[in-house]
Amino acid sequence: MTESTPIALTIAGLDPSGGAGVIADVRTFVSLGCFPTAALTSITFQNTTGVFGAVHQTAATLRGQLEPIAKDLKVAAVKTGMLPTAEIVSCVADLLEELNLPAPVVDPVMVSTSGHDLIGPEAFQVLTSRLLPLARLITPNIPEAERLAGFSINNEADMRRAGRVILDQNVSVVLIKGGHLGSQGGSVVDLMMDQDGEELELRSKFVDVGPIHGTGCTLSAAIAANLAQGLELSESVRAAKKFVDHRIRALLTSTRIGHGALPL
16 A cells, blocks of 8 residues: 555445455455445345345444544545445434545445345435435446336336436436346446436446346445546446446356355
């Protein structure tokens, strides 16, 4: 680490198998030239085949992790992942303001790849009312965007309509990840929209490698790392998308880890 190495912070859950959560975020931060810091919101019990339980942190333990980091280190970018309880979401929103941390990239984690619910209804309400308005960018996948917008998303037109509904919820910028729609004419489409009516379409070739674990964590962490390096938001998103696409293509020739979804 040098004096010019930017510091990135992830506030997310621990996946002990390393495929997602803070371990995936830390790997991404380091790959993109940032010094990683992390605060745990939950210790999950999982591997590549599924999630089997979790022990969530309290607001006190989360505050105890974050305050010393913010008082000692100049954090250049923040991302959030799994925020499982209303207490935790409220604490994150409070600390972002109290500690004068950068506006975060919020990955609104709701359901695991294996289908395990990772956020309760009360936490969802606090997420939408308190945290999303503080975000620099939110990065929902299709199921998460459906929950935020309140209707099913089946195509690109639905993605745009959902984006407008989500922006009306006091969200500055939304990036809807289209991977759950599968191939759309041989490509996968992500769509970024902002309050000024600007849109950015990110298309990449569809690569069928089967279920993948950790793409959302990696993408949001890569965006945060790029912001920490001084890139503008659109540049950060474009570069992060290329980073994730490269990692997905690499899975075609990599050695399989585990018996379930492929860790990115």
